[in-house]
Amino acid sequence: MAAPEFEIPKFKEHLEVPKIQEGSMAHIKSFISPQPTQEFLGYPWELGEDWKERTLFKMGDLLGKYRSLRVFMDACVHCGACTDKCHYYLGSADPKNMPVARQELMRKVYRRYFTLPGKIAPWLVGAEDLTKETLADWYSYYHQCSECRRCSVYCPYGIDTAEVTMAGREILNYVGMGQKYSNEILGKVQKIGNNLGLPGPALEDTLAGLEEDIEADTGVPVKMPLDVKGAEILLVTPSADFFSEPHVESLIGYAKVFHAAGVSWTLSSHASEAGNFGLFNGNYETMRKVAMRIRDAALELGVKRIIVGECGHAWRVAYSFWNTLTGLGFDGKDPFSIELQQQLDHRYPQPMHICEYTWDLIQNNAIKLDPSANDDKVITYHDSCNVARGSRMGDEAGGQFTIPRNIIQAVANNFHDMAAETIGEGTFCCGGGGGLLTDDLIEVRVKGAYPRMNALNNVVQEEKVNFMATICAICKAQFTKVLPYYGFDRSMVGGVHQLVSAAIKLD
Amino acid sequence: MTSLTVFYIGLFYVATLILVAGLAYRIYEYSRTPAPLKIPTTPAPTTNAGVAYRMAREVVLFESLFKSNKWIWLFGWLFHVGLALVLFRHVRYFQEPLWFVVEFVQPFGKYASFAMVAGLAGLWARRFLVDRVRYISTPSDHLILALLIAIGLSGMMMSFVAHTDIVSLKAFMLGLMTFDFQPLPTDTVLLVHLTLVALLMIIFPISKLLHAPGIFFSPTRNQADNPREHRHIAPWAAALDRDNG
Numbered sequence: 240m241a242a243p244e245f246e247i248p249k250f251k252e253h254l255e256v257p258k259i260q261e262g263s264m265a266h267i268k269s270f271i272s273p274q275p276t277q278e279f280l281g282y283p284w285e286l287g288e289d290w291k292e293r294t295l296f297k298m299g300d301l302l303g304k305y306r307s308l309r310v311f312m313d314a315c316v317h318c319g320a321c322t323d324k325c326h327y328y329l330g331s332a333d334p335k336n337m338p339v340a341r342q343e344l345m346r347k348v349y350r351r352y353f354t355l356p357g358k359i360a361p362w363l364v365g366a367e368d369l370t371k372e373t374l375a376d377w378y379s380y381y382h383q384c385s386e387c388r389r390c391s392v393y394c395p396y397g398i399d400t401a402e403v404t405m406a407g408r409e410i411l412n413y414v415g416m417g418q419k420y421s422n423e424i425l426g427k428v429q430k431i432g433n434n435l436g437l438p439g440p441a442l443e444d445t446l447a448g449l450e451e452d453i454e455a456d457t458g459v460p461v462k463m464p465l466d467v468k469g470a471e472i473l474l475v476t477p478s479a480d481f482f483s484e485p486h487v488e489s490l491i492g493y494a495k496v497f498h499a500a501g502v503s504w505t506l507s508s509h510a511s512e513a514g515n516f517g518l519f520n521g522n523y524e525t526m527r528k529v530a531m532r533i534r535d536a537a538l539e540l541g542v543k544r545i546i547v548g549e550c551g552h553a554w555r556v557a558y559s560f561w562n563t564l565t566g567l568g569f570d571g572k573d574p575f576s577i578e579l580q581q582q583l584d585h586r587y588p589q590p591m592h593i594c595e596y597t598w599d600l601i602q603n604n605a606i607k608l609d610p611s612a613n614d615d616k617v618i619t620y621h622d623s624c625n626v627a628r629g630s631r632m633g634d635e636a637g638g639q640f641t642i643p644r645n646i647i648q649a650v651a652n653n654f655h656d657m658a659a660e661t662i663g664e665g666t667f668c669c670g671g672g673g674g675l676l677t678d679d680l681i682e683v684r685v686k687g688a689y690p691r692m693n694a695l696n697n698v699v700q701e702e703k704v705n706f707m708a709t710i711c712a713i714c715k716a717q718f719t720k721v722l723p724y725y726g727f728d729r730s731m732v733g734g735v736h737q738l739v740s741a742a743i744k745l746d
Numbered sequence: 747m748t749s750l751t752v753f754y755i756g757l758f759y760v761a762t763l764i765l766v767a768g769l770a771y772r773i774y775e776y777s778r779t780p781a782p783l784k785i786p787t788t789p790a791p792t793t794n795a796g797v798a799y800r801m802a803r804e805v806v807l808f809e810s811l812f813k814s815n816k817w818i819w820l821f822g823w824l825f826h827v828g829l830a831l832v833l834f835r836h837v838r839y840f841q842e843p844l845w846f847v848v849e850f851v852q853p854f855g856k857y858a859s860f861a862m863v864a865g866l867a868g869l870w871a872r873r874f875l876v877d878r879v880r881y882i883s884t885p886s887d888h889l890i891l892a893l894l895i896a897i898g899l900s901g902m903m904m905s906f907v908a909h910t911d912i913v914s915l916k917a918f919m920l921g922l923m924t925f926d927f928q929p930l931p932t933d934t935v936l937l938v939h940l941t942l943v944a945l946l947m948i949i950f951p952i953s954k955l956l957h958a959p960g961i962f963f964s965p966t967r968n969q970a971d972n973p974r975e976h977r978h979i980a981p982w983a984a985a986l987d988r989d990n991g
Binding site (some may be wrong): 256257258261291302303304305306307309310311313314315316317318320321322323324334339340343354355356359362363364388390392393394395396398399402515523524527531558559560562563564568569570571572573575576588589590627628629630635636637639640658664665 | 754772775776779780781783784785787788789790791792802810811813814815818822833835869872878879881882883885886887889926937949952953954956957958961962963964965966971973974975976977978979980982983984986987
């Protein structure tokens with residue numbers, strides 16, 4: 240790790256809200272998406288002469304299509320409740336990283352061109368002309384938001400900055416200012432089938448290698464089937480699970496769980512990606528196109544159930560949006576959704592999270608576990624933001640908090656939660672979500688991780704915690720990268736099914 | 747009929763028209779704009795009854811604000827509850843005979859004005875004292891607080907210091923409602939109070955006061971968490987199913 244060119248916040252027993260430092264993060268600029276990437280997605284790659292008209296046109300278009308944006312532009316009263324809630328503000332002190340100020344970047348343009356007071360007396364109501372500097376500010380600060388929704392928990396009107404960030408990025412794309420990282424991934428997933436650009440044959444080789452490793456390790460021939468028609472379960476998991484550390488340990492865990500349960504399951508080379516970066520850009524049609532690959536694979540393979548691996552944003556899209564986008568769920572009344580839904584097994588939720596699946600098996604004593612296998616670990620659990628505030632597990636509200644913790648406590652003996660205000664619905668994002676998991680944003684990522692790292696440090700000091708489990712591919716990759724900046728070992732982070740993998744007893 | 751009375755008759759008709767028509771238009775706009783995706787902030791209720799209960803807690807108790815910041819909650823809640831009681835007390839100037847509850851609420855509504863103004867003062871103080879809130883405050887944020895405090899103080903002047911001719915005022919108000927116009931008392935405090943109230947009514951549909959109808963349309967608060975069980979789809983999005991299959 241090279242010495243960082245920025246200051247890393249210091250640990251405190253209680254997180255302190257910093258005094259504002261105007262412009263402290265204004266230099267941040269993620270790499271701009273190049274021509275071929277933009278062309279593939281149907282966007283321009285530089286500002287044209289009509290950039291102003293295009294910006295305002297797209298803004299009006301989105302205001303007419305999204306009630307969230309429409310209401311959120313009007314409803315804010317500047318009360319300040321959200322100002323100390325964003326991890327990027329807490330870690331950077333840049334006031335434009337306060338949720339309200341991030342929204343205000345768009346709201347001041349909204350007021351100027353779409354409201355009467357802003358047209359008549361802009362100086363009075365905080366309305367401002369749209370300039371190229373405005374767009375530069377949008378580009379910088381809408382890529383310092385991980386769309387984690389923490390602000391929306393605390394807003395008295397439920398204003399969700401993620402919705403504003405998504406709209407901001409969609410407008411930026413529309414005028415030719417796309418982000419390289421997210422847009423290249425959106426190209427790869429649509430051309431090859433996953434975000435890492437891993438082609439089918441390479442995937443097949445990887446899975447065969449993993450099967451050998453597991454058998455060498457356990458003596459049991461646990462399989463990782465690919466493209467098996469007629470399998471009962473289709474597993475859709477983030478492609479990082481196929482060869483990133485520590486992600487792959489959880490993939491091995493899922494395979495062992497399926498093996499122990501004795502079900503037929505398969506992965507798909509066509510839908511070898513659970514993550515959906517369409518969410519980050521806020522473009523409904525892109526998000527739908529990416530999600531359609533899973534529908535197509537499910538129909539092609541004829542599976543009865545769809546289970547999603549450990550991935551935060553993926554689970555939000557799967558749980559909350561798949562039924563809407565692709566008909567993957569229940570209660571469809573139209574031929575499009577009925578075609579898929581009549582194939583699915585109605586005894587189970589569709590889609591189902593791998594944690595819901597494993598927890599059901601544990602409750603039914605259908606798998607054997609030896610929690611002492613994890614006795615070398617003192618474990619804490621990081622609630623991933625999009626699972627916590629954008630989805631659910633199980634039948635009851637809040638199942639997304641209890642089910643993963645129940646699993647951990649069934650497969651391990653030493654568990655301690657971090658401070659209450661930093662977990663559950665108030666969980667701090669890892670700092671790398673929402674399309675920020677790129678090296679050109681490392682300063683944002685390290686500073687944004689600060690509130691989580693601070694809470695982790697407190698349980699490390701007090702409870703001797705040495706492992707932080709989580710169920711998100713981005714969290715795992717982000718923590719692996721930023722833990723060393725805070726003096727921790729990168730192998731401290733891993734998946735819940737990594738713990739399951741160690742504890743499960745196979746026959 | 748003096749020209750002053752005529753002016754105020756006109757002012758109140760215009761203000762009422764703008765308030766009612768403006769709010770109706772906003773509500774129409776919000777309700778017409780589709781919410782294409784299920785985005786309740788979870789954990790969220792899984793049923794519509796649960797959503798109604800969540801919304802009631804937000805509107806009556808300011809639950810999310812309570813979680814967020816106890817000072818803003820205290821000042822904000824004092825102001826809104828005070829305002830609600832004061833407004834309810836004012837119903838007496840618009841009906842004859844009075845409902846029992848309106849009579850009952852009179853003393854509470856009278857002293858609630860202190861809570862209302864204290865809450866507003868607290869909220870205003872934060873705009874100067876807390877650097878983060880100072881940063882986000884616009885001139886209109888200050889002016890709306892000034893307007894509300896001036897309405898409160900001028901009303902309290904008439905309740906507690908210099909009474910206006912309340913019988914004539916009530917006759918004027920009832921006259922507005924029955925088109926049987928009566929003269930308006932002319933003391934300055936009353937005229938200031940009425941002018942500011944009319945101004946508040948006029949700016950309501952074009953200002954941040956839209957948070958009042960807005961919260962009911964906020965998808966993060968008014969949606970049930972049941973996306974796996976029910977297919978939710980907006981008309982413009984359903985067209986994609988038909989076009990692309």
